[in-house]
Amino acid sequence: MSLAGSALEAALLAVGRGLDAAGDHRLLYCKGDGRLVALEDRARDLPLPDGGVLPSVPHDVEVEQCRRDLERIRPFPSGSGPSSAAADGPFVCSFDKMAEYFNRKSCLSETVPLGSFNSLFSFTGSWKNDAATTKALAIDGYSLPLFRVKIRNSELTLLESVKRRIPNVWDPSALASFIENYGTHIIISVTVGGKDEVYIKQHSLSQLSELEFKNYAREIGRERFADVENKSNASSINYSEKVSKLLTAFFIQVCWRCFGYIIWFA
Structure with missing residues (x-):
């Protein structure tokens, strides 16, 4: 099976499982032995564009093929956030x-920084101290989404075995044990x-200064992505070349939902 097919299999096994928002977000660190929510038992095999097959896809899970266009990072759509993400430059903003x-x-609607955020910017996880020692942050790059695996049903039902493990009184040690075993959130799409x-x-x-830092970040981006931008501006390139030459690092982006049974998690 291709790299994309193998990643799809991992994504399929991950939806419905638990993950700790404060920890490592790679699917290797999913919590529990399996899904925490009930999905329909019926399954089907889905053919992949490369000729492979994705086996045993539950009917409650949808697999979408993305447009496969190179996308420049744009954290905030026009009009919904800061204007510091120029069309040809990095996104620069506060912590x-x-x-x-x-x-x-x-x-997620929560404001506490995620574990992935802390890891990528080498923060300690003590977010108030991290914010106090940070003047600005910048991010630049390209992504190439291929597939999206998601649970169709918006109303998730926890397995009875999971419900029984949820503490019904304030008990920090019991909560810590629950998080260690099941995480803080449920993965709903990958x-x-x-x-x-x-x-x-x-x-x-x-x-x-703010302008000097923006120019510094822009220069790093230009050096890093010169090959991508030159190829994109010169002519369209085929799909396999995009994957093999432009974006060699596979990513798995997770969307999740908070456990609704414990106010402390919200």
């Missing part, structure tokens, strides 16, 4: 705005594709 972008990308990104952090003691 809070960048954390908001990462949360939006994972379909996007599979390729991406190439750079993450830049400006320390609070930096003497660079």
Whole structure:
């Protein structure tokens, strides 16, 4: 099976499982031995564009094929956020705005920074201290979404075995044990594709002005993505070349939903 097919299999096994929002978001770190929500038992095999087959896809799970166009990172659509993401440059913003972008990308309304955010910018996880020592953050890059695997049903039902493990009184040790075993959120969709990104952090003691930092981030992006931009501007390239030459690192983007049974998680 191709790299895309293998990633799709991993995504299919991940939807419905638990994940800790404060921890590592790679699917390797999904919680529990299997899905935490009830899905219809009936399944079907889905053919893949490369000739392979994705086996045993539950009827409650939908597999969408994306447009497969190179996408420049645009954290906020026009009119919905800061205007610092120029059409030909990186997105530069504050600690809070960048954390908001990462949360939006994972379909979360919470404001506490995610584990993936902390990891990519080398933060400690003590978000108040991290914010105080950060003057600005920048992100630039391209992504190439290939497939999206998602649960169709918007009303999820926890398995009875999971419900029985939810603490019904305030017990920090019991909550910690539950999170360790089941996570804080349930994965409802996974996007599979390729991406190439750079993450830049400006320390609070930096003497660079806002404009100087933006120019610095823009120059790094130009050097990093010159090959991508030249190929994209010159002519259209075929799909296999996009995957193999432009975006060699596969990514799996997770959307999740909070456990609705414990207010503490919300």
